[in-house]
Amino acid sequence: MDDLLAGLAGALRLLLSGDAGVWEIVLLTLRVSGTALLISAVLGVPAGVVLALRSFPGQRLVTTVIYTGMGLPPVVAGLVVYLLLSRSGPLGDLGWLFTPRAMVVAQVLISLPLVVGLTMSAVEGITPELRLQLRALGATERQIAQAILWEARAGMLVALVAGFGSIISEVGAVLLVGGNIERSTRVLTTAIVLETRKGAFDQALALGFVLVGLTFVLNALALRLRGALLHPAG
Amino acid sequence: MGRIWLAIVLALVLAACGSSGTADDASPPANAAGDATPTAAQPRKGGRLRLATTTSTEDSGLLDAILPDFERRTGATVEVIAVGTGQALKLGENGDADVVLVHAREQEEQFVADGFGLYRRDVMQNDFIIVGPPHDPAGVRGAADAAEAFARIAAAQAPFASRGDESGTHTRERAIWKQAGIVPDPASGWYRALGQGMGETLTTANEQRAYTLADRGTYLAMRDRLTDLTILFGGETVADNPDPALLNPYGVIPVNPARHQGIQAELAEAFVAWITSPEVQAMIAEFGKDRYGQPLFYPRATPGTTS
Incomplete structure (x- = not known):
């Protein structure tokens, strides 16, 4: 118990001391996971909407692949990205391995299926009756689609929150493709692994609290956004 | 209906807040290897x-x-x-x-x-040492070499935590078992292959009051936390280690x-x-x-x- 309290105090001390190293790690964490989520959102939300509203041959297979991807172990995603970006791999000439770019690629691979899959179920969850009613009221196809997307807005936000949660706390993939290089590819999770390995449990725990605090703040913001979306007038 | 776009833009901006300055991160680098890493601090x-x-x-x-x-x-x-x-x-x-x-x-x-x-x-x-519970149930203290120490642990069926991760330390541990003429069986219950790093393995050995083979550096760095472990074979410094097979x-x-x-x-x-x-x-x-x-x-x- 004392250890836990000391960890909390340590986290506050780390942040308030203005330790440039810690802030650098926090900013890189946000940069990498934020970029990965942005890419996943831009690609994944439209893909999820299309999959939910249109039907095409092979759709069931595509859906199964996406659901499987939702359970992809991060280390496997990391291993695949490592083998692609290694100098002896097909994309080795890019020189991306052990840079933040490689970490973004791995995190997109992890979060994209979640964003697509959850967007898809959010849109599918809107009752088919709505579509019939709207049509009966004389709405155009475009207006119907817009109405369905608006109804699914909260679910889509959850898709993004889940996608972000899956990558900001992830360690296996970024350790493998980032290399946990000081001042270059060290993020909160890999720093925690390093401190734990060194036996510096207090420092590891303090960094853990920083990460938890960060995700808490981001989720609180997302929840506010959700409230604003669901009750635009209030 | 314009609101949904507002919401999407808002969400994207939120996500982008954290990624300011990474615009060129997402685009392909101008040339290969050279300046592919836009790190925060590389003035040199x-x-x-x-x-x-x-x-x-x-x-x-x-x-x-x-x-x-x-x-x-x-x-x-x-x-x-x-x-x-x-x-x-x-x-x-x-x-x-x-x-x-x-x-x-x-x-x-x-x-x-x-x-x-x-x-x-x-x-x-540096060197490897055998650490274990201070009351030393297998009687490892006073063994002539590491192989004999391992043989005593096996004979006593005393808990032994193995790295089990194909690391340099694990490779050395297997060489010592081989030298002792013993094939430890993970199904036996006393031999525990953890598949973990040195720090985690020492922590586990400490909790389970097990023996383990550790590199001296990691043990010394963590010693304060490992209250239920002590050096039983290998001496207090590298110079004191009686078994050259433990040199690393x-x-x-x-x-x-x-x-x-x-x-x-x-x-x-x-x-x-x-x-x-x-x-x-x-x-x-x-x-x-x-x-x-x-x-x-x-x-x-x-x-x-x-x-």
Whole structure:
């Protein structure tokens, strides 16, 4: 118990001391996971909407692949990205391995299926009756689609929150493709692994609290956004 | 209906807040390898050297103590990738590191023989120790050598925590079991293959009151937390270790630039010359004395020799 309290105090001390190293790690964490989520959102939300509203041959297979991807172990995603970006791999000439770019690629691979899959179920969850009613009221196809997307807005936000949660706390993939290089590819999770390995449990725990605090703040913001979306007038 | 777009834009902006400055991160780099890494702090010119090494050299703090000297002399930045010995050699094999610093003699020599590395140079050594519960149920204290100590643990069926991760330490542990003529069976209950790093394995041994083989550096760094473990074989310092089979030599190997493009061969060879130089060897000999009252690594390089 004392250890836990000391960890909390340590986290506050780390942040308030203005330790440039810690802030650098926090900013890189946000940069990498934020970029990965942005890419996943831009690609994944439209893909999820299309999959939910249109039907095409092979759709069931595509859906199964996406659901499987939702359970992809991060280390496997990391291993695949490592083998692609290694100098002896097909994309080795890019020189991306052990840079933040490689970490973004791995995190997109992890979060994209979640964003697509959850967007898809959010849109599918809107009752088919709505579509019939709207049509009966004389709405155009475009207006119907817009109405369905608006109804699914909260679910889509959850898709993004889940996608972000899956990558900001992830360690296996970024350790493998980032290399946990000081001042270059060290993020909160890999720093925690390093401190734990060194036996510096207090420092590891303090960094853990920083990460938890960060995700808490981001989720609180997302929840506010959700409230604003669901009750635009209030 | 315009609101949904507002919401999407808002969500994207929120996500982008954290990614300001990464716009060129997402676009392909202008040229290969060269400036592909937009890191926060790289004011220096002089190239980047990728060093693949084992966790013990980074976790002990040795690299933090000596690398700034190399960076000052060459103007280069050293990027340290600290992983298990097996993975470090694999990174060299794939051309993803320029130089490797590891501790698994046979694998290192194989690496050079296979043409992945140019040559191997001795750098330093420390040693392995057998730690366990102070009341020593298997009677490991007073064993003549490590193999006898292991034989006593097996005879007593006392809990033994193995790294079980193909690391340099695990490789050494298996060699000792072989020397003792014992094939430990993970199904037996007393032999526990954890598949974890040294720190985790020591923590587990401490909780389970088990014996384990540890490198002295990691044990010393964690000693304060390991209240239920003590050194039962190997002595208080490297010089006191009675069994030469427990010595743990580290070697440095520049990766063969002929096998992959983009290897920083010149810098890698400069690194090898530097770490085996008398000045740096003296720094290695001093490291750890202030904190642990003894060095964590002993210099071993003899200038000009290769093996």
